Amino acid sequence: MPVTDRDLIARVLAGERESFHELVRRHESPLWATLRATLGDGEDSREVFQETWLRAFARLASLRDPARLRSWLLSIGLNLARQLRRRPAPLPAEGAGIADVAAAEEEPGTDLERREEVARVRAAIALLPPRQREVLDLRVNHELSHAEIAALLSISEESSRANYYQALRRLRSLAGDEDDGGGR
């Protein structure tokens, strides 16, 4: 019988602090991906990442529905990010995504062309307006509905849809530009 998030939360609340690390292990990747998409991959993201987990630990008893742990964590993280964010994510300077391309090359198991494509898209996402970046991440990577995104970000469903489509169109047009000659 697999141990569920609900089980782990009950154990933590009963004083078994170690079980919290398993919750971290299960949910750290999507949380980090969202914070990185929102704040960039610098010190701000790391600080908010850690603060999110510390707050989640301290307030775990207030989580009414363990099935909503993921979106609860995201809402804590995004709120903290909003408080912190006074500047856009670090822009990939000229030669956009060079660092990302270099880093992507370290990822094993995919061919170079694909890794470069991933790096280009990552760099293009970093250039999106913050709201579009947030909505894109929540919709594509977390598969949240527009109603859930609207609740998380305190915006309307229409705004969520509009931001999502604008983000995709922008990325599509960038990809089109590259295919038309800018790319290889």
Add this chain to the structure above:
Amino acid sequence: MKDGPARSGCDRVQGRLEPLLDGALDPLAAARDRGHLEACPACAAELARLERLLATIRAAAAPRAAELALARRGLAERIAAAAPLRPRLRLASSPALRAVATAAAAILALLALELVGPGMGEVGTMPGWIGELLARAPVELPAPGDLLGDLWGGGNGG
């Protein structure tokens, strides 16, 4: 290159590929666009590009192990040093306490009915033992609602 109605079909479909993939079009419009996509290689290629873009966005979001390790560094120690959790007691979530509170509310309601029944609380019209009690040592009884409010603690601690 297409002209006329066919071209306008392409414009329509390519102009709303995102909502189509997002499931946001009404069923009739979606069926119409799907029909066009089956017959139009150029639009089908655009759709394939969008689907590939979505896959690439997912791949781009996958955290690199080293990056995540850096973000996580020191977290275990900070959690270990955090104050112990204090599970919040919610009266409403405890069946036993809820039963006690319900019984208390019922008793208070009955008592209130006795007090404000015929004669609106005049000592002379009350059942003997209550009337005697109040006549000897008049006391101010709080309203049942106040008692309940005290019992339920006036909030859940936010």
